Amino acid sequence: MNYKFVYFLIALSLSFFSCEEDKKANLNGNAFFGGEIINPNSNFVVILKDNKVLDSVYLDQNNRFSYTFKDFDPGLFRFYDGKEFQSVLIQPNDSLMFRLNTIEFDESLVFTGIGEKENNFLIELFLLNDKLQDSVLKISQLEPKEFEEQLNAIRKQKQDKLDAFNEKNETTEIFNKLAQAKIDYNYYYSKETYPFINYRESEYQIFSELPEDFYNYRNDVDYNSVLLREYRPYVSFLRVHFNNLALQKHFQHSDDSIYNNQSLEYNIDKFNLIGDKISDTFIKNRLLYYNMVKFINGSENDSDYEKLLELFKEKSTNKDQIEKASKLVNTYKRLKPGNTIPNVTVIDKSDNFLSLKQIIDKPSVIYFWDVSKRYRYHLKDVHLKAAELSEKYPEIEFIAINVNNISTREQADILQRNRLKLINEFHFKTPNEAVDLLAIRPINKVFLVDKNANIVNPKGNMFDIKFENELLGLINK
The missing domain is CATH 2.60.40.10 (Immunoglobulins)
Structure with a gap:
């Protein structure tokens, strides 16, 4: 003790x-x-x-x-x-x-x-859900009926904990709604993600094999909960729920059978569904903005940016988010292949200030990492992947840049704690400005540039199966 x-x-x-x-x-x-x-x-x-x-x-x-x-x-x-x-x-x-x-x-x-019991219990449920996540991923490979049975057993385990807690303690209505929502919306989330992570030939095939009552719980979903609109289980559910609804609708009027989240038509379906089903402006605007940014960060078609941006402006009432989305579209126009990479300032391991162009003198892959807990696995995985590819493709320089506001000493300590080498490591002089200028979200995005610092691909992914073909193309450019 x-x-x-x-x-x-x-x-x-x-x-x-x-x-x-x-x-x-x-x-x-x-x-x-x-x-x-x-x-x-x-x-x-x-x-x-x-x-x-x-x-x-x-x-x-x-x-x-x-x-x-x-x-x-x-x-x-x-x-x-x-x-x-x-x-x-x-x-x-x-x-x-x-x-x-x-x-x-x-x-x-x-x-x-005063208030400790309720908050400690909510944290306990939060940690339990994280602990059970691997189990949910494993059972998601089962047939639909068996998946439902095992998922129901996981839900019951959480429900029993809540019922036992309520028997011992006098709780408030707000607490009960939050605790129940944490159980219910994590359950709903797992059912919504099932078609996307099950190993079938296509999502269309999975939908056709689901029991008729598989999504009956959708009748109980509150799309406009003021209490839950900042609650992680609820927010996560809504994101994947509308992915699912839009895909089912998209399959009805297209010849597609596989999920393609960068399809313009699919995203138009999603935006229309969000606009139709959600009346709470905070929830609707934030969900529209999340999907707008996700599309911009993934798509490579400038004209598609503009088309979805126009629909976003029509559906959203948040002027700040509209301005940010418009700015991101313009940023990617500046980051088009063939353009020179923006000349932001980086700091090396000796605290020297350098321009990004200065550190590029051969074909290069520029990747990024973040010290936040949510990216703790990415930090190590991306460095190990870069080391592996660097050995395989010595003609290419792999440059790592931290995106946080940290000192050179802090950066070195973090890398050392993770048993990573301090080679070609930099951090930004002004991280917030650099992240916006280079559109560094999601964090796993990498830049491929030629020896003259001209952009070849502003949206690379080292873990993509096609990435090594891109490296070969960069070497032969």
Whole structure:
């Protein structure tokens, strides 16, 4: 047992929650929120609601912070430590503290105080779902009926935990909705992804073999839930759900039988379905924007950009997102093959400032990495893949660039911890500007450039089966 940690929690309880009833009376319907962050990624914590920043709170000398919610609507809020996000349920009269270590961000997160039980349970469900994800992927290769049976057993395991928790504790309506939604929408998500990850000849074949009642739960989906619109299980479900709906509709009026997410006609179907089914402007606009950016980042056809952008402008009411999407389209026009790569400034391992063009003197692959937890596997995988291809194709230079606002020392430490070599490693002088200028999202996108720094492909993927053919073409260019 970690007695030091136990003593810490006791101290927090004595300091902040010595008398819960008094605290509730003192708060007068407001809520207190604070915490301690071990190994902080920055010196502040950002608090958000509905994707809007409410406030930024600086950490003190002990890496602690506190914040009071006043005249607020109860529900899900998010906090951000500079690299990671996590959700927290805040209700009137809560006095909630947490402690976490950024090295194991979610796994180390523990709440204490008024509201602790509900939030600790939600985190427990979150971690359980992550733990069971590999099992869901495995059973997704089964026949539909057997897949359903095993998925139902996984859902029951979570439901039993919630039912047992509710028997022991007096819980609020908001908590029950959130906990139930986490179980239900993770279940729905797994059923929606089944046609996309099952090893069949085509998605069309899979749809034709599904039981008639396979998607009956769709009758229970709330497309306009204000409570859930920032909730990860709900957001993830909606994304794949509309992929699925659009594909089923697309198969009805096309000769296609295989999923092609860069088909313009398929994406038009998706945008129309989103516009028809969702009335909440926040949910609708964000889903449209997510799919617009995804299409732009994947498509190689300029005219398709423009056509879908026009439909996006028609469907969306978010002027900021429309401007960003338009800007991204223009960015890719500048990044067309044949154009010279933008001359952003990078920093090498000796802290020298160099232009991107300066470090290119032979055919090159430029790849990117991010220190955020969500990309922890990509960091290692992309470096190992680059090393493998570099040995196979010595005529090509492989250049790695970190996209975070970190120092050269931090960059070296991260690579060393992951047992990776500090070879051809750089980071941007102004990361945010460079990420926008080079449209570095998704993070697995790479640039192929010739010896004169002219773009050959601005949307390469080292893990694509065709990538080595592209390398051979680059060598022979």
